[in-house]
Amino acid sequence: MGINDPVVTAQTPTDDFRIEQRWLLYTDEEHAIWRDLYRRQIRILNDRVVPEFHHGLQALNLNEGGIPDLERINERLLDLTGWQVISVPHLIPDDIFFEHLANRRFPAGRFIRNRRQMDYLQEPDIFHDVFGHVPLLTQPVFADYMEAYGIGGLRALRHDCLTNLARLYWYTVEFGLMNTKEGLKTYGAGIVSSRTESVFCLEDSSPNRLHFDLERVMQTDYCIDDFQQVYFVIDSFQELFDATQVDFKPIYEHMSESDKVYGLTDILESDKVYTKGTQSYAKSGGRLAHAS
Ligand code: HBI
Ligand code: FE
DSSP states (O other): TTTSSSHHHHOOOOOOBBBBGGGGGOOOHHHHHHHHHHHHHHHEEEGGOOHHHHHHHHHHTTTTTSSSHHHHHHHHHHHHHEEEEEEESOOHHHHHHHHHHHHEEEEEOOOOOHHHHHHHHEOHHHHHIIIIGGGGGGHHHHHHHHHHHHHHHHHHTTOOOOHHHHHHIIIIIOOEEEEETTTEEEEHHHEEEEEEHHHHHHHHHSSEEOOOHHHHHTTBBOOSSSSOOOOESSSHHHHHHHHHHHHHHHHHHHHHHOOOBBOTTOOOOTTTTTEOOHHHHHHTTHHHOOOO
């Protein structure tokens, strides 16, 4: 009986969508899929990802052994930054998602992708969530940022500014880059869990790479089902955390008045530009045109 068997998935989530991981129910094949994804990504990421990511993998004993038992992960993670990982059946409503983050609980999909989805899947599975997002939760400043993001999300819901805040999450937590002494590296979970985008985001001449600016990011549209056409770069996690410590109220008011949305390829006078991209990938049809 695998984790996705109807009798197991029938378990009704509580009102905050938490479900038991039931780690013993994962099949050998599901563990083998984790192992193959892990071995592939760790080879590609190497020094393309910030060192804090590798430190997090080691601190939590996340490895190629198979799908991690969240109880084991949480014993270490709670000690390090007070965060814990909980299992959820699928994407959960924004307000519940923010509520969990605001209480240092990271919601991770319980299922793992199948072999036809090794390069791409819509819903976040346990590999995207636990391999992609969890290692950086061991990093104190990033852990503080994720909690501040959850608190900000609950506030954004009250100001009907969720779209702006979702863009902030997208261009940092999911697809963020960082400027380091050895050049640009990635830290975004959507990138580190992707075989192809972990190379594209740093080495392809196609996308724009601009320095992070809170309001600029919150007013910039994004692609949900293809490589990003713009990536935003921070100098440190501290810079990201400090950006959340401003009073968002006037920012929300100003944004809802102006209702300005920047396009994926826009470059503004005020932008600090690392790369002015060719946009050749998007112009040549993107993922569908490059399907290998
Ligand atoms: N639910 N399980 C889960 N995982 C997510 O990453 C997630 C979610 N619900 C909402 C959501 N993300 C987005 O709205 C965030 O970008 C805010
Ligand atoms: Fe994610």
